[in-house]
Amino acid sequence: MQRLAMDLRMLSQELSLYLEHQVRVGFFGSGVGLSLILGFSVAYACYYLSSIAKKPQLVTGGESFSRFLQDHCPVVTETYYPTVWCWESRGQTLLRPFITSKPPVQYRNELIKTADGGQISLDWFDNDNSTCYMDASTRPTILLLPGLTGTSKESYILHMIHLSEELGYRCVVFNNRGVAGENLLTPRTYCCANTEDLETVIHHVHSLYPSAPFLAAGVSMGGMLLLNYLGKIGSKTPLMAAATFSVGWNTFACSESLEKPLNWLLFNYYLTTCLQSSVNKHRHMFVKQVDMDHVMKAKSIREFDKRFTSVMFGYRTIDDYYTDASPSRRLTSVGIPVLCLNSVDDVFSPSHAIPIETAKQNPNVALVLTSYGGHIGFLEGIWPRQSTYMDRVFKQFVQAMVEHGHELS
Numbered sequence: 001m002q003r004l005a006m007d008l009r010m011l012s013q014e015l016s017l018y019l020e021h022q023v024r025v026g027f028f029g030s031g032v033g034l035s036l037i038l039g040f041s042v043a044y045a046c047y048y049l050s051s052i053a054k055k056p057q058l059v060t061g062g063e064s065f066s067r068f069l070q071d072h073c074p075v076v077t078e079t080y081y082p083t084v085w086c087w088e089s090r091g092q093t094l095l096r097p098f099i100t101s102k103p104p105v106q107y108r109n110e111l112i113k114t115a116d117g118g119q120i121s122l123d124w125f126d127n128d129n130s131t132c133y134m135d136a137s138t139r140p141t142i143l144l145l146p147g148l149t150g151t152s153k154e155s156y157i158l159h160m161i162h163l164s165e166e167l168g169y170r171c172v173v174f175n176n177r178g179v180a181g182e183n184l185l186t187p188r189t190y191c192c193a194n195t196e197d198l199e200t201v202i203h204h205v206h207s208l209y210p211s212a213p214f215l216a217a218g219v220s221m222g223g224m225l226l227l228n229y230l231g232k233i234g235s236k237t238p239l240m241a242a243a244t245f246s247v248g249w250n251t252f253a254c255s256e257s258l259e260k261p262l263n264w265l266l267f268n269y270y271l272t273t274c275l276q277s278s279v280n281k282h283r284h285m286f287v288k289q290v291d292m293d294h295v296m297k298a299k300s301i302r303e304f305d306k307r308f309t310s311v312m313f314g315y316r317t318i319d320d321y322y323t324d325a326s327p328s329r330r331l332t333s334v335g336i337p338v339l340c341l342n343s344v345d346d347v348f349s350p351s352h353a354i355p356i357e358t359a360k361q362n363p364n365v366a367l368v369l370t371s372y373g374g375h376i377g378f379l380e381g382i383w384p385r386q387s388t389y390m391d392r393v394f395k396q397f398v399q400a401m402v403e404h405g406h407e408l409s
Contacts, residue, residue: 053081056370059356062363065337068408069366072400073339075392082372083379089345090266092377100155101385103162107152107173111182112204118186120197122204123152123173125161132168140169140213140402143205143239145198145222147376149274151180156219156245156376156390163395169402170212174201174222184282187289191309192224193325195232202229206238213402216242217394219376220348223247223340224327230338231330241337241401245390246346246376251322253353255302263347268300275304286312328355332362337408339366339397341390343373368393 058076060066069076086095107123114120126136133139142164146154152173161171175182176190177197190197206214216239218226223244230242248254258268276296283292290311298304306318315321323329340359344351351369359365370378370389378389 048084048087052087052372053079054371055079056368059359059367059369060363061360061365064408065363065366068337068400068404069339069397072404073393073396075389075396076339076366076368080370080373080378080389081380083381083384085382086379087372089343089347089372089374089377090262092343092372092374092379093347094266096374096377096379096388097155099379099383099385100159100388102153102155103158105152105158105161112200114186114197114200116186116188118177118184118188119182120177120201121175121180121182122201123175123180125165125171125173127165127168127170130165130168130170136170137209138211138213139209140167140215140398141205141209142169142171142398143202143214143216144171144173145216145218145226146173146175147220147222148271149179149278150219150222151175154219156388159388159391160217160394163391164398167395167399167402169398170209172205174198178282179278184285187285187312189279189282189309189312191313191321191325192221192327193228193321194313195225195229198225198229199233202238210238213240213405214238215240215398215401217244217398218242218247219245220247224325227327227334227338227340228325228330230336231327231333233335234333235335237336239336240405241398242339243394243397244338244340245394246342246349247327247340248349248353249326249328249342249355250350250353251325252319253350254348255300255322257347257350259300259302260347264300267347272298272301272304275301275308279308328353328358331355331358331365334362334364337364337366337401337405339368339393341368341370341378341393343370343375343378345372346375348375 056076086092105125107125110122110124111119112122130139144157144160146157152175157173164171178184178189216226224247226242226244257263286292290308295308298307310318310321342349342354359367380389
């Protein structure tokens with residue numbers, strides 16, 4: 001992709017013309033200021049093109065999957081041009097929710113029952129106006145899993161649905177228990193280690209459309225949950241393929257990184273308050289299991305998990321829970337094609353914890369590692385409002401699997 005490089009050259013030319021014609025007096029009129037600005041612009045452009053804009057690293061466990069991606073999902077081999085004025089990890093992470101658009105999506109909500117008497121909220125985008133797949137029984141279905149406290153309203157979910165709509169696909173968003181406004185019927189929430197609710201959802205969706213191609217995409221914690229499910233079940237899943245984005249591969253490493261002072265200030269404390277808010281809405285359901293006053297005093301995700309999540313799901317210690325929650329330990333057991341996009345500068349998922357060597361042992365796994373992009377950021381272009389690199393990877397991969405997935409059989 002040479003679009004951004006061309007934009008930079010045009011921007012430099014336009015800046016030069018503007019300064020030449022508009023700056024008349026003072027420091028700039030002397031020519032010194034003009035030379036400094038032009039020199040800085042050229043130096044910055046050279047630095048950006050040589051050190052920031054890079055092709056992602058593609059790691060696969062088999063030559064077949066690698067060739068498939070190069071042929072049908074070429075975006076994973078193209079240079080990724082992060083937004084020129086915002087390429088640093090934290091900046092990308094913080095900016096994305098505010099700068100990216102939120103395409104309008106009309107959902108159809110469905111509440112399904114679980115074996116323990118609880119309920120799960122599913123938001124469907126049926127895409128009944130699809131001209132590519134007019135038969136609903138065979139229309140490709142994409143199951144979407146949001147992040148830690150995310151729902152079907154997240155901008156990255158809305159973008160995936162908009163792209164799926166263009167392809168003619170149907171989408172269904174799996175909202176974790178208690179986060180999408182539905183009542184919590186049992187004293188149980190969710191965690192990325194327990195895959196029972198996801199198994200229930202996958203079985204339900206597949207039973208409705210058994211003849212439709214069925215794929216899944218998980219973001220952040222949703223991707224961790226999806227990988228843990230795939231690692232447990234192997235090839236005995238109705239899913240034909242899956243994609244994950246900004247997954248935390250090792251929960252211990254994720255927690256340690258997010259507890260560094262700046263990361264705690266920017267991300268950890270806020271997410272902790274979001275978790276507390278989500279469970280406090282259903283406080284009366286948990287009073288017999290956990291000390292809710294103690295939970296509400298947690299100052300970090302680790303403290304919240306120690307006081308609430310690990311207790312809720314019966315783990316003896318927080319270390320036992322974090323060990324079970326880490327997807328890297330199950331990666332070799334994944335039995336369907338999975339593409340995993342991560343940025344190596346993601347403070348939520350440190351680069352040293354990305355299981356590169358483990359991925360090389362499984363022919364079904366492909367890691368796509370960008371140098372920049374942050375956590376669910378992947379902003380690109382001068383004004384990254386409509387699309388991100390992550391969006392393009394998602395669209396090309398699901399289309400490749402639906403239309404050419406038989407080549408991997």
